[in-house]
Amino acid sequence: xxxxxxxxxxxxxxxxxxxxxxxxxxxxxxxxxxxxxxxxxxxxxxxxxxxxxxxxxxxxxxxxxxxxxxxxxxxxxxxxxxxxxxxxxxxxxxxxxxxxxxxxxxxxxxxxxxxxxxxxxxxxxxxxxxxxxxxxxxxxxxxxxxxxxxxxxxxxxxxxxxxxxxxxxxxxxxxxxxxxxxxxxxxxxxxxxxxxxxxxxxxxxxxxxxxxxxxxxxxxxxxxxxxxxxxxxxxxxxxxxxxxxxxxxxxxxxxxxxxxxxxxxxxxxxxxxxxxxxxxxxxxxxxxxxxxxxxxxxxxxxxxxxxxxxxxxxxxxxxxxxxxxxxxxxxxxxxxxxxxxxxxxxxxxxxxxxxxxxxxxxxxxxxxxxxxxxxxxxxxxxxxxxxxxxxxxxxxxxxxxxxxxxxxxx
Numbered sequence: 001x002x003x004x005x006x007x008x009x010x011x012x013x014x015x016x017x018x019x020x021x022x023x024x025x026x027x028x029x030x031x032x033x034x035x036x037x038x039x040x041x042x043x044x045x046x047x048x049x050x051x052x053x054x055x056x057x058x059x060x061x062x063x064x065x066x067x068x069x070x071x072x073x074x075x076x077x078x079x080x081x082x083x084x085x086x087x088x089x090x091x092x093x094x095x096x097x098x099x100x101x102x103x104x105x106x107x108x109x110x111x112x113x114x115x116x117x118x119x120x121x122x123x124x125x126x127x128x129x130x131x132x133x134x135x136x137x138x139x140x141x142x143x144x145x146x147x148x149x150x151x152x153x154x155x156x157x158x159x160x161x162x163x164x165x166x167x168x169x170x171x172x173x174x175x176x177x178x179x180x181x182x183x184x185x186x187x188x189x190x191x192x193x194x195x196x197x198x199x200x201x202x203x204x205x206x207x208x209x210x211x212x213x214x215x216x217x218x219x220x221x222x223x224x225x226x227x228x229x230x231x232x233x234x235x236x237x238x239x240x241x242x243x244x245x246x247x248x249x250x251x252x253x254x255x256x257x258x259x260x261x262x263x264x265x266x267x268x269x270x271x272x273x274x275x276x277x278x279x280x281x282x283x284x285x286x287x288x289x290x291x292x293x294x295x296x297x298x299x300x301x302x303x304x305x306x307x308x309x310x311x312x313x314x315x316x317x318x319x320x321x322x323x324x325x326x327x328x329x330x331x332x333x334x335x336x337x338x339x340x341x342x343x344x345x346x347x348x349x350x351x352x353x354x355x356x357x358x359x360x361x362x363x364x365x366x367x368x369x370x371x372x373x374x375x376x377x378x379x380x381x382x383x384x385x386x387x388x389x390x391x392x393x394x395x396x397x398x399x400x401x402x403x404x405x406x407x408x409x410x
Contacts, residue, residue: 006018006022014216019212021209021212036052037049039191086145086146089145092131093128093129093146096129096132097295099121099125099128100126101298102125103119103122103125104299104302106118112331133149147288148281151277151288156275157272157275157277159383160269163381163384164269164292165293165296166373166374166376166377167293168295168296168300169297169303170236170373170374170377171297173300173373175200176300176305178197180359181242183337183339183342184338184356184359185356186251187342187343190339196251199253200255200262202259203263204259204262207259207262208267209263209267210263211264211267212267215267215268215271220386221268221271221272222272222384225268225269225381227261227264228265229265229374229378231258232377233371233374235257235374236370238257240364240368243360244356270289271389272384273289308362308363308366309331309333311362311366312362313329315358315362316329319354321348321354324351324354328358333359342355
């Protein structure tokens with residue numbers, strides 16, 4: 001919603017800067033969120049992880065009501081507006097994506113990937129998505145289609161959607177499995193693990209804002225796509241050097257390329273996606289970008305977890321300690337990568353060393369695959385074209401200067 005509002009009040013050329021503030025705030029919240037949640041759980045109550053949303057939402061609503069003043073052109077009666085909604089497309093898309101997300105969330109947590117309880121909803125979800133695309137293609141003449149396929153007609157926009165997916169996937173890939181390294185190998189607490197991830201949140205903000213300023217001033221965004229995925233490749237390459245004896249400074253320093261890479265990608269992708277589209281398609285494109293990003297987050301965790309668990313399973317055959325082997329086998333390795341579990345092995349130094357070696361070897365495979373995805377993103381950047389970014393706002397919406405002036409004077 002925030003990105004949609006921003007697109008209604010800011011021309012394309014300046015959207016990178018403003019969208020940068022939005023995405024950077026989200027990224028910082030994503031990184032520090034686990035530490036805040038851990039603090040509530042440890043010192044107050046786990047319920048406060050949910051209660052905290054009430055005062056935060058109240059503040060946001062109050063600010064929006066007081067200061068958000070945009071034009072609302074007449075679009076017919078309520079019945080006409082309801083009739084114009086692509087209900088069938090919405091039901092198909094929502095049901096399909098929900099089915100896929102359920103399968104991903106269940107995999108390796110409640111059921112194994114090979115379980116029919118995972119494969120069936122996953123298959124139904126993908127079939128539903130195919131059906132949704134066919135339905136939208138058959139109704140391409142409708143102006144109110146949920147996802148008009150014309151937003152994919154430009155190779156630049158279509159490629160940017162793919163880059164958005166990869167960037168989001170690799171972000172969660174990194175966040176979750178840096179935590180596995182911190183807690184499962186270094187054996188630090190969740191709070192300490194969150195502190196060790198601070199370089200990512202601290203440096204992402206200035207990198208993203210700087211990239212947004214440059215895009216707004218020059219209209220050039222393609223360089224930042226190459227730079228972003230190039231930095232991600234460097235970052236995952238550096239993570240291949242981490243082992244059980246690596247100093248903390250390595251973990252902190254290796255996050256710098258990630259922070260810079262994610263920062264510049266967060267602010268440079270959306271303007272590129274919108275450059276070839278008309279203002280009438282902006283809302284749809286922004287909505288699809290958000291959905292693509294959310295899909296990327298889910299797949300980032302799911303794919304990385306599957307790789308991690310599969311590698312641990314293959315290494316468990318060489319574990320002689322029966323209790324340790326049982327604790328790490330059958331999809332339990334990810335949940336066992338905690339300080340509490342590692343502390344329970346301290347009475348058996350040999351078992352502790354074996355557990356660390358298994359985690360390090362499994363993480364090595366996780367970083368290798370992530371590096372391949374980052375390289376794929378880098379290669380996709382060659383498809384993106386440099387298009388002019390509109391400097392003026394061409395929309396029937398925008399800021400209502402009359403209402404804005406009245407609100408500021410009261």
